[in-house]
Amino acid sequence: MLKGRERINCSICNDRIGDFKYEAMPQWNISGFLCSKCYSKKISEHYIKQNPEEKKLK
Numbered sequence: 001m002l003k004g005r006e007r008i009n010c011s012i013c014n015d016r017i018g019d020f021k022y023e024a025m026p027q028w029n030i031s032g033f034l035c036s037k038c039y040s041k042k043i044s045e046h047y048i049k050q051n052p053e054e055k056k057l058k
Contacts, residue, residue, distance in 0.1 A: 008021055008032075010033065010035040010038050011030050011031065011032035011033060011034060012034060012038040012042075013035060013037070013038055015035050015037075017034075018035075021033035021034070021035075022034045022038075024039075025042075025043075025046065027046070
């Protein structure tokens with residue numbers, strides 16, 4: 001399995017993170033790593049806040 005590597009949980013949803021872990025942006029004030037699902041959600045929220053015109057398109 002994962003010899004020599006510890007298992008890491010997502011800082012938001014607490015699910016186990018697979019082979020690839022994402023680092024939170026400093027603006028989010030989240031310590032630790034994120035799973036792909038939570039990272040995608042946070043990055044979308046971040047850029048919608050940065051660009052409000054995009055919000056109108058949805």
